Amino acid sequence: MQLTQRLRHFAFHFILLVVFFLTNGYSDYVGLIPVQDMLLYFLLMSGGGVLLFLLFRRLLGNNMKAGIFVTVFLFFWLFYGAIQDGLKLINWLHGVAAHRYLVPGIILSLVLLFRWLRRTANDNNSFTLYLNTLLLICILYDVVNIVTKEVKKDTVDIISGKQEPVNLCSDCPRPDIFLIILDEYSGTRVLNNYFHYNNAPFEEFLSSKGFYVVANPSSNYSATPFSMAATFDMDYLSWDKKGDEMQGYARAAKTIPQSPVVQILKKQGYAFYNYSIFDLADQPSVFHAGFLPLKLNLITFKTIPNRVRRDFFWRVQVRNKGTEALLAWLSGSIRYGNEKMISLTKQASASKTDQPKFIYTHLIMPHAPYVFDSAGKKNVVDYSSPEISEIKKQQGYLQYLQYTTGRAKELVQEILINTNGEAVIIIMSDHGYRDRQTMNGCIDLNNNFQAVYLPSHQYKYYYNSISSVNQFRVLFNSLFATHFALLPDTCRF
Numbered sequence: 001m002q003l004t005q006r007l008r009h010f011a012f013h014f015i016l017l018v019v020f021f022l023t024n025g026y027s028d029y030v031g032l033i034p035v036q037d038m039l040l041y042f043l044l045m046s047g048g049g050v051l052l053f054l055l056f057r058r059l060l061g062n063n064m065k066a067g068i069f070v071t072v073f074l075f076f077w078l079f080y081g082a083i084q085d086g087l088k089l090i091n092w093l094h095g096v097a098a099h100r101y102l103v104p105g106i107i108l109s110l111v112l113l114f115r116w117l118r119r120t121a122n123d124n125n126s127f128t129l130y131l132n133t134l135l136l137i138c139i140l141y142d143v144v145n146i147v148t149k150e151v152k153k154d155t156v157d158i159i160s161g162k163q164e165p166v167n168l169c170s171d172c173p174r175p176d177i178f179l180i181i182l183d184e185y186s187g188t189r190v191l192n193n194y195f196h197y198n199n200a201p202f203e204e205f206l207s208s209k210g211f212y213v214v215a216n217p218s219s220n221y222s223a224t225p226f227s228m229a230a231t232f233d234m235d236y237l238s239w240d241k242k243g244d245e246m247q248g249y250a251r252a253a254k255t256i257p258q259s260p261v262v263q264i265l266k267k268q269g270y271a272f273y274n275y276s277i278f279d280l281a282d283q284p285s286v287f288h289a290g291f292l293p294l295k296l297n298l299i300t301f302k303t304i305p306n307r308v309r310r311d312f313f314w315r316v317q318v319r320n321k322g323t324e325a326l327l328a329w330l331s332g333s334i335r336y337g338n339e340k341m342i343s344l345t346k347q348a349s350a351s352k353t354d355q356p357k358f359i360y361t362h363l364i365m366p367h368a369p370y371v372f373d374s375a376g377k378k379n380v381v382d383y384s385s386p387e388i389s390e391i392k393k394q395q396g397y398l399q400y401l402q403y404t405t406g407r408a409k410e411l412v413q414e415i416l417i418n419t420n421g422e423a424v425i426i427i428m429s430d431h432g433y434r435d436r437q438t439m440n441g442c443i444d445l446n447n448n449f450q451a452v453y454l455p456s457h458q459y460k461y462y463y464n465s466i467s468s469v470n471q472f473r474v475l476f477n478s479l480f481a482t483h484f485a486l487l488p489d490t491c492r493f
Helices: 002-009 013-026 035-060 063-078 080-088 091-097 099-119 125-152 188-193 200-208 224-233 245-258 260-267 304-319 323-350 390-418 441-445 468-480
Strands: 177-182 271-275 357-363 424-428 450-453
Touching: 002 125, 013 035, 013 063, 013 125, 035 063, 035 099, 063 080, 063 099, 063 125, 063 304, 080 091, 080 099, 080 304, 091 099, 099 304, 177 323, 177 390, 188 441, 200 390, 200 450, 224 245, 224 260, 224 468, 245 260, 260 468, 271 323, 323 357, 323 390, 390 424, 424 468, 450 468
Parallel strands: 177 357, 177 424, 271 357
Antiparallel strands: 424 450
């Protein structure tokens, strides 16, 4: 009875709504979202709710009324995307889901609610009890769901689980290792067959420097998060569900930091230098491109500001209005990020330390947006526009690929000079070109680029059809006398 009275007079149910929003979202992505991120979001939304509560208490003259208004306001704010998606499922309400109708409708609803609360003499204690009880039940349900998933290990188990016994030699050389990813750099076969482009000069350059250039390599996945997670996991992924790339980023972000590759390098005493789009070991990502989803976005992407902003950017591109400004912003972010990563990699190659280094550099090139042409001139064409033909888009990609090749050669040269040729250098791509619809499925989409430099120039374990899951298996067999078995070289998607 006492609890009922407390719930009847607890006007701050909007705080429970924020808690429910987070628990409900987290229950779908258990283990993928940092708790500290959710705590920060809770504090921001609850703090904003308290400020609104104080404002509307003055306007409405009553705690219960102010609490109801703020809860309804935050409901529309937090669950806007869910409301919109629900309306789209109903044929006769599909049109109402458009922003131009839904947003004014929400504003009108809030105005009418405010006017009704201001005029009514009812303190709405019964409705307050209902809201508090309902939200507590929903939160409790989500908590039970989360705990159940944790107990049953029904979440993303981050490292794929096939832990193989590893015997590492104690007296093997431990050279610095540079892993340089050229995002979406296609392999020789696709460049020849679809782009009619001969990449032999780049391959010959690398061969002349002592690299083993893989003739027909492949990635195992055609999406960056899956491909890089499998590379670091040295295995196919247990969670490789095609299509959910946003969730893939979050899962990859959990996989890579403590993956088998990282664990082996830690045992060998390596220090980590992370110049990539993912976290690595205890090093956070320093490349924040605007199109990469943050972990908390798994929950917040359906809130009204995120949903409206996403659709606005899409509409801007489709209607080709203001595209140049949007393209300039995104291109500038990518350009700055790439230059920063290249500069940091060069600095790391020049630094002398007693501890061996593992440097992971992930460049968003020649991945779109195609920031430069082959001569290094800034590109102002929006290749994402529906008015751009496939041929024009391929030309933009090929121009940027040639620019990327030049930067890669420059980076390789400097690393070799700074390390006196005593460092391992892996140049590879996460996947190949993905925009052409007539390609031969994942065989062509996953035709990537791979070349390896070993200071010993002993490449007996390497072969010309190696795929990404075997890259570190072969490397560790070569460097540390491990005996990893090779996995089948196949593409999943």
